[in-house]
Amino acid sequence: MKIVALNGSPRGTASTTLRLLEAAMEGAEEAGAVVQYFDVARHDIAYCTGCGTCYASGSCILEDDYADILAAMEGADGFLVASPVYINAITAQLKTLIDRMADVVHCQKFRGKYAAFLASGGGGGTDCVLGYLGEAWQVFGADVVGGAAAVMAEGEDRFAAAMDESRALGEHLVEAVATRAAYPEQEAFHEGMRERMTALVSAHRDEWPSEYAYLRSLGWIRE
Structure with missing residues (x-):
C-alpha cells in the first residue's frame, strides 16, 4: 500500500504543520503503508495557465516537477495532505499544485483512493483548511x-x-484503504461528479480526445 504525503508549508523543518504530518506518516507506516513524501514548497511548480492542453493530450505543457508529483499521486492508494492556515486558506504553494489538477477532476482519477488532512494555525482557521482540502x-x-x-x-x-490524533489519523487512513471503507454520502457525491464529468467530456470529445478516451476506457462512455 502506498500513501503520498504532501506538505504545503514553506517553513521547512521549522514547520508545525510538518510535525503533524510526520506523526500521521509514522502512524501510516506503522500500520503497514509505504509513504512517499513531497515538500511542495521545495519543488518547481508553475502556475496553471488554463491552456487546456492536459484535457486534449493528457499531459501538461509546462516542464517542471508537477508531472512527477502527479504520477506519484496517480499510483497511490491514499493521501495525507497538510497545510498551515494562511489568511483562512491553504498556502499558495499547495494551491498552485492543486490548480494544475483540472484533468484529475474531469477524469475523476482519484476514484477508489482515500485521503486525510492536517492543518495548523496560530489562532484558528484550521476548519477552513480542512474543509477546503476535503472538498x-x-x-x-x-x-x-x-x-x-x-x-x-x-x-x-x-x-x-x-500529535496523537495525527498519528491515529495515519493509522485510520491505512485501515480505510485496506478495508475499502464505504462512505455512502460521499459515494452519492462521486456518482454525481461522474455523471457531470462524463457529460462534459462527451460534449467536448473533439477538443479533449485524451479525456474522452480515458473515460471510455473506464466504461463510463459507451458510444
Whole structure:
C-alpha cells in the first residue's frame, strides 16, 4: 500500500504543520503503508495557465516537477495532505499544485483512493483548511477519511493531543484503504461528479480526445 504525503508549508523543518504530518506518516507506516513524501514548497511548480492542453493530450505543457508529483499521486492508494492556515486558506504553494489538477477532476482519477488532512494555525482557521482540502480531494474523486488540526494559541497540551490524533489519523487512513471503507454520502457525491464529468467530456470529445478516451476506457462512455 502506498500513501503520498504532501506538505504545503514553506517553513521547512521549522514547520508545525510538518510535525503533524510526520506523526500521521509514522502512524501510516506503522500500520503497514509505504509513504512517499513531497515538500511542495521545495519543488518547481508553475502556475496553471488554463491552456487546456492536459484535457486534449493528457499531459501538461509546462516542464517542471508537477508531472512527477502527479504520477506519484496517480499510483497511490491514499493521501495525507497538510497545510498551515494562511489568511483562512491553504498556502499558495499547495494551491498552485492543486490548480494544475483540472484533468484529475474531469477524469475523476482519484476514484477508489482515500485521503486525510492536517492543518495548523496560530489562532484558528484550521476548519477552513480542512474543509477546503476535503472538498478538493472529493472533487478529484477520493473518499475523505478525516482530519486533525492544532491551534497553537490553545497551548502545548492541545498540541500534544493533536500529535496523537495525527498519528491515529495515519493509522485510520491505512485501515480505510485496506478495508475499502464505504462512505455512502460521499459515494452519492462521486456518482454525481461522474455523471457531470462524463457529460462534459462527451460534449467536448473533439477538443479533449485524451479525456474522452480515458473515460471510455473506464466504461463510463459507451458510444
